[in-house]
Amino acid sequence: MQSAVKHYYNINKILITKIGGWPTQNNFIKILLPTIITTVLFSQAFFEFVQLTRTWRSITQDCECLIVLLVLIIGGTKLFTIILSNKNIERLLSLIDYHWRIFTHSMEIQIMHDYAIRGRKITISYIFIIYTLMCFYLLIPVTPQLLNIIKPLNKSRPYKYLFDVDYGIDKEIYYYPILIYSYLTTVMNISILVVVDTSYMMFVQHACSLFAAIGHRLENITLDLNSKKNNQLINKDDLTDYIQYDKDDDIYHELVLVLWKHQLSIEYVCFLDSSFTMYSFKLIFLTIIITSFLGVQILSLLNHNKEEMIRYIAMCIGAFVHLFVLNYPGQRIIDYSTDIFHKAYNMLWYKMSRRSTQLLSILLHRCFVPCTLTAGKIYVLSMTNYASMVQACMSYFTAFSSFN
Template sequence: MLVHVLREYNVNKIFLSHLGLWPFQSKLVRNFLPIFCLVLEISYFPFEILILYDHQDDAQMVFEGFYQLVISTAFLVRLWNEIWNRDKFQCLYEAMNDHWNIFTNDLEVRILKEYSTISRKFTIFYSITMYLLSSMFIVIPLSSVFLDIVMPLNESRPRILAIDVEFRVDVNEYFMPLFCYTTAIIVVGMSIMVAADTMHFTCTTHACSLFSIIGKQIENIALERDVEICGGSASKELKLSDEQAIYQKYIICLKKYQLALKFVNILNSTHQTVAVFFLLLIGATLSLIGVRIVYVLNQMEEMIRFTFIIMGALLQLMIMCYSGQKLMDESQNIFYRAYAAKWYIYSPRLKSLLITTFYRSYTPCCLTAGKLVPLSMTTYAAVIRAGMSYFTAFLSIKE
């Protein structure tokens, strides 16, 4: 039983369980719910293709169809990644629970608690923000329904769905079932993003806490070594027993460092493929939505709705890149903390351990997209820049 995970990351577990993505659920739930969500999202693709086919001469509707196609693909890619890497995610969650049993002294528990609190607060904030944005996106088109109740006319106002799609039926006549269907598509897709993104951030934050612990311990061992030397004889030689004790502490610290590196490798393997698609899809979303907004500059409601989509896409990209940047910074801090010690007066045995630490920590750990592009704030800026470039290119096509 994952006692520590269920205590510290219970909010993440709830989000994943509602989609059948929690690997410790019953087999029936783990198989049925993800397949249901997958089929539901795939069922929307034919209608998106229809809107492209039926309105191929209308540039505005073409951009409408393409951005919906991109967002639906993002939902499917995220869900499929969770299903495909289920065993790896199970290993990650079990490793997180084991770390709470391995890192047990006061300093280690305090740092683990600090980072788990950060991840919990982020999960709550991010989920509220994303669901609020999606709720506004769904509710704003219902203004005509509200106006019919508050200020009725001789005839009903035209009904508008949250997303423009070609069902080839009378929307006014079948408004309620179509509205429920499109709402389900949006809510399930947003739930997939919230569950996957928050758990990814939580795992990355946990990895940061491990590197923070290791860096602090290396710093404490170095300070202890310096105090022993300063209080020793003029020859600055430690007693054999003191030297052996410090050496053993450093060995234990390096073993924990290996656990952290193994955890990051598994975490990276679960996201490096989907990250490539995600960077491309978010860049495409920004450019396509930008062009779509140009078409509705005189329609305030539509502008607000599409602004919500851009805000959500930018927030998702920010989380993915910022968490990767934070991981890089925390892992490289180990090098700086070890180098700050008076390593040049250490015994040969301690020097050999420090050299190993220098060599490994000099190159920071990072999460990558396709083993090529590191997820960092530099990548964040590059994706936005590329999205704006394609936006101007699409805008010229529109004109």
């Protein structure tokens, strides 16, 4: 597809192809893989819902089914975000490749290269952390069998299950098929989370590289002005005005390029925001509800089952990490787009020609309002609002606890 995308984002490409979301994949594969994944997730969600309707007593007693059901809904939401927004994903990838072709200055290329490599490291780190945590979670059902080998008792320890659901069959006789099915569901759900989150962070990382490259060009213009000041002190003949004019002309054309590239960067961020805004809104809402239920579950297990309580504490930490992953990229966009304003303001604008300062004023005016990523076009993703979401989780947790 695109040369820059293939070179720098090959890991993200491999991940997206595993769920059938890469734009250039075969259409049959793009239908087959999501269908298989959706079937597995939906079937587990169906069993959880049936279990919930059969045993409904109170929120505190049925938190586990609610939590698993909502987690599966989040997985489905992430999957359909990639599948249904396939044209938007293709457009974003095309824009990335286009940016690599027009940011041609050596330092711009170096900055974008550094940010792309950093994005690859973030992707690998995120994959490692999430799958490591998943492996520990998947060990929970087999701990009795492992303990029977390491430290046997007079009788076998009871079986443990990843999901406490009635599948309509004898759970002890079909223990291992049920366990494999539970593992398959969990791995698919976590894999979707990894694919979409890393893709989202990759797109945001590229936007940050664009703003960083533009900021560097602005700083270079300032350095050129300093060198011109020295030349003006030395040259006192008639050529001085001609030389100064040429340099002002160069600065003007450089600012025109900067404004054009800045506008392209803004358009990219706006399109990125429109592509993921409803996705972010749904996930924030569901994650807040899940975190509240997890708090209720932890409280109910506080004096009864410490082992299960630790499991839900780990899940709660994972939910807060997920909220962080949704909000932190938005904060980075705000920081990098605002940084353009400071770098433009710190230039030696009083040494420029009038038409150059007019261009600079346009840039300052546009940068005065930072670029943002939103959830549903009503909620700005930032670290300040992340703290507000944590407080909201605690409020909902208190409210749900009162329904006991």
